Amino acid sequence: MYIRIASILSVLLVLFFANDGKVFSTTKHTKNNEQYSVSTIQKLTVILHRVYVxxxxxxxxxLNQHKTNADVKKQFSDWQVVEENKNEIVLLKKFDDLSPSLKSHGYIGISNDGMLNLxxxxxxxxxxxDSFFQIDTTKLEVYRQNQLKRGIRVKTKKHYEKILHDLKQYALKN
Incomplete structure (x- = not known):
């Protein structure tokens, strides 16, 4: 049984990009029978989702104050547009690699009931x-059981995939 739990780490960064393509909205006001206009910069929220293996x-x-949706799509041309309106654009990109947090702090191990987890x-x-599958710990060598209880450090995608591949043979069949 595979259980997919996505950790979402949110970082709110306020960036002001300077370019000539400023987006303005104009509001007309009347004061003392005189009309005047007030221009305000429209803000575009750009949300980037990075998805790792x-x-x-x-x-x-x-939060962009000086870019249009077209500017953002041009800047992130290799990203997929997930959602878009005049105030917000959501972009997604899949990375064929481990996430930075997993590279720096990731372990594969087993719980007390033999579930292989990340x-x-x-x-x-x-x-x-993340949880992958239940392991038949009676078939594992004692050394390997202890190693999994302590956790096996994972730093690269290749090592991550090798561990999962090697342990797949010990998966309990439902």
Missing amino acids: NGEVLEEIY YIGFPKSNNII
Whole structure:
């Protein structure tokens, strides 16, 4: 059984991009029978979703005061547009790699009931970010069981995939 839990890390960054393509809206006001206009800069929220092979999604939010949707799509031409309106654009890009947090703090290990899990930090029940399959621990060597209880450090996509491939043979059949 696969359980996919996406960790969403949100970073709110306010960036002001300077270019000539400013977007303005004009509001007309009347005071003492004289009309005057007030121009304000429209704000565009850009949300970037980075999706990694380990299922983790990183989200960045930018507030742009000087760019249009077309400018943003041109700047992020290799990203997929997920949602778009005049105030917000959501872009997605899949990365064929492990997430930065997994590269720096990732472990594969087993819980007390033999479930193979992906952890941020040493294996504990409160830091599971993904579960893969139940392992028949009676077929594992004692050394390998202990290694999985302590957690196997994962730093590269290749190592991550190799561990999962090697342990697949010990998966319990439902």
